[in-house]
Amino acid sequence: MKAIVYSTPGDSSVLSLVDREIPEPGPGEVRVRIAVSGVNPTDWKARATVGRPLVADEVTPNQDGAGTVDAVGEGVESLAVGDRVWIYLAAHQRPTGTAAEYSVVPAARAVPLADGASFELGASLGVPAMTAHRALTVHEFGPSRLTPGALDGRFVLVQGGAGAVGHAAIQLAVWAGATVIATVSSAEKEKLARAAGAHHVLRYPDDALADAIRDLAPHGVDHVVEVAIAENAALDVEVVANHGSIGYYADNGGGTFTAAVRESFAKNVRWQGLLLYTVGEDSLLAAAEDVSAAVADGVLPVGESAGLPLTSFALDQTAAAHDAVETGETGKVLIRVTDADD
Ligand SMILES: NC(=O)c1ccc[n+]([C@@H]2O[C@H](COP(=O)([O-])OP(=O)(O)OC[C@H]3O[C@@H](n4cnc5c(N)ncnc54)[C@H](OP(=O)(O)O)[C@@H]3O)[C@@H](O)[C@H]2O)c1
Numbered sequence: 585m586k587a588i589v590y591s592t593p594g595d596s597s598v599l600s601l602v603d604r605e606i607p608e609p610g611p612g613e614v615r616v617r618i619a620v621s622g623v624n625p626t627d628w629k630a631r632a633t634v635g636r637p638l639v640a641d642e643v644t645p646n647q648d649g650a651g652t653v654d655a656v657g658e659g660v661e662s663l664a665v666g667d668r669v670w671i672y673l674a675a676h677q678r679p680t681g682t683a684a685e686y687s688v689v690p691a692a693r694a695v696p697l698a699d700g701a702s703f704e705l706g707a708s709l710g711v712p713a714m715t716a717h718r719a720l721t722v723h724e725f726g727p728s729r730l731t732p733g734a735l736d737g738r739f740v741l742v743q744g745g746a747g748a749v750g751h752a753a754i755q756l757a758v759w760a761g762a763t764v765i766a767t768v769s770s771a772e773k774e775k776l777a778r779a780a781g782a783h784h785v786l787r788y789p790d791d792a793l794a795d796a797i798r799d800l801a802p803h804g805v806d807h808v809v810e811v812a813i814a815e816n817a818a819l820d821v822e823v824v825a826n827h828g829s830i831g832y833y834a835d836n837g838g839g840t841f842t843a844a845v846r847e848s849f850a851k852n853v854r855w856q857g858l859l860l861y862t863v864g865e866d867s868l869l870a871a872a873e874d875v876s877a878a879v880a881d882g883v884l885p886v887g888e889s890a891g892l893p894l895t896s897f898a899l900d901q902t903a904a905a906h907d908a909v910e911t912g913e914t915g916k917v918l919i920r921v922t923d924a925d926d
Contacts, residue, residue, distance in 0.1 A: 587684035588902040589642045593634045596903035596910075599645070607680065607688045609657035614691050616669060619924035621682040621899075622648030622707035623917040624748065625834075628906040630675070640679035645902070647675050649682030650697060650706025652924065660691045668703075669694040670879075672710030672872065676861055682707075683902050685922050692865075695872045698880040703924060704894055708748070708886045708916045709875055714860055716753035717871035719809040719831030720760070722856040726807065726829065727760075730874045732881070735762035739801040741823065742766040744811040745777035745785065748916055749833065751892045752884070753809040754780040756875075759883040762807070765800055767793070773914065780891030797823040804828060804851075814838025821847045829854040892916050 585606045590598040609615045627646050630636075653667040663669065674689045675681030697706045717730060720740065727734040740757040744750040745766025757764045758781040766782035768774050769789075777785045784800050786793060797805065797819075804825030810816060813830075815837035820830045821844050830853060843855065860868070878884050886892045893915030897905040901919070908917045 585685035586899060587644050588899065589644050590631060591638070591642050593631060593636065593638070595632065596628070596906045598631065599903045599906065601900045604684075606686050609655050609688045611658040612660060612691055613657040613688050614653050614660055614663050614694050615655040615686055615688050616649070616651045616671060616694055617654045617924070618649045618651040618682050618685060618687055618921040619703035620650050620707035621646045621919040621921050622710060623905045623909050623919065624648060624711040625909055626711060627675075627681075628910045631906065638679075639677055643675070643679045644681040644684045644687070645675060645906070646681040646683045646919070647673050648707055648710030649674060649687065650703040651922070653694065654686070656691070662691055663694060663696070668697040668706070670697045670706035670709050671695070672714055673860065673868070683899065683919060683921070692869065695876055698876065701879050704918055705879065705884065705886050707918055708892065709879070709884070711860060712748040713752040713756065713875045713884065714868065714871040715749045715833050715858065716756050716809060717874055718858045718860070718863055718867055719753060719833060720757055720807055721870075722831050722854065722858070723807055723829040724827055724854055729870055730756055730760045731877070732759060733761045735760035738762045738807065739805040739825070740764045740807045740809065741797065741805040741820070742782065742809045743816050744768070744836070745780065745782055746773035746891070746914060747811055748892065750809065750811060751776070751780050754782045754891070755884050756878060757807075758782075759878050759881065763801070765797060765805065776891040776893070776914070778891070779889060794819055794822045801825070807831065812837035814841045817841040817843045821851070821853060824851060824853055827852045827854070829856055831856045831858055833858050886916060888915070894918055896920050
């Protein structure tokens with residue numbers, strides 16, 4: 585099979601296309617013929633982080649993907665050969681990411697993909713949608729699961745509504761019944777956040793942003809989905825409601841944040857960091873189930889008209905795909921790995 589591998593961390597030139605034996609699934613694993621591999625910031629960051637030992641001599645990158653199960657290991661009953669699946673965290677502490685014609689993953693990491701959902705959509709779900717799910721379910725008195733109506737009557741602020749995680753957060757929050765306010769930095773991104781379903785879209789940076797948010801949500805926003813906590817902590821605590829949660833998942837814009845102590849405790853604010861790799865299996869399984877339900881309901885579309893432009897590369901262009909994500913390509917970067925009918 586064709587696979588992209590690297591043996592030492594570094595810039596994208598460490599990635600090379602090789603021929604390898606098709607791997608066999610072990611007990612509890614499945615082998616997926618990958619149609620589309622999804623690229624996320626974590627993939628280039630993992631590849632570029634010098635000094636962190638690789639899990640094997642040779643590693644295939646990319647956590648997310650979608651394709652068709654073509655072999656199942658001993659003891660796997662949840663999936664069968666021929667099932668269409670979306671994959672998350674394929675390369676976490678494993679060398680078998682999705683930038684290859686076949687990837688072997690634990691059965692729990694391959695989730696049935698609803699009929700009618702494309703492989704492009706499937707490969708766009710993992711990291712972004714699972715992260716968004718977690719950020720929307722950490723409120724002390726909010727739902728731990730997302731379903732239609734779960735966020736009825738609640739305000740959600742999505743910082744960076746045209747990002748991949750931001751896009752999924754808007755779609756999931758709207759599906760769950762919330763009123764969604766998104767922030768973006770340009771007219772083009774405003775169009776995308778609206779296409780994703782945000783009820784209100786505001787531009788940043790803007791000194792009057794807090795006032796504008798309070799006008800829309802006079803009692804404050806209940807949930808903040810935060811990509812740039814170092815830049816936005818002061819604003820977030822200003823607009824968050826009593827008992828509100830600020831779910832932050834990235835260090836875009838800086839690696840340290842300060843927060844107003846009195847406002848934070850007076851509002852019983854929940855500052856909730858989150859990292860998919862360490863969030864725990866229960867949260868991952870809950871997110872995978874709810875995200876699948878949302879896909880089945882048809883509420884997580886991708887593509888420019890849905891607010892998430894897709895940019896596709898061939899497998900032998902994986903380095904360019906990583907670079908596109910690293911340089912901030914708007915929307916979702918995908919790799920077409922094998923021809924497959926959706
Ligand atoms: N903790 C986790 O488990 C986890 C999971 C997924 C992703 N992440 C991290 O989250 C980050 C985003 O991932 P992604 O895939 O969504 O990337 P992306 O598609 O590139 O989106 C990033 C978004 O953040 C926005 N942004 C940057 N600074 C902002 C600010 N001060 N206020 C509001 N928005 C701002 C950007 O908008 P502008 O360019 O217009 O500023 C862009 O839309 C990455 O650093 C990634 O590594 C972490």
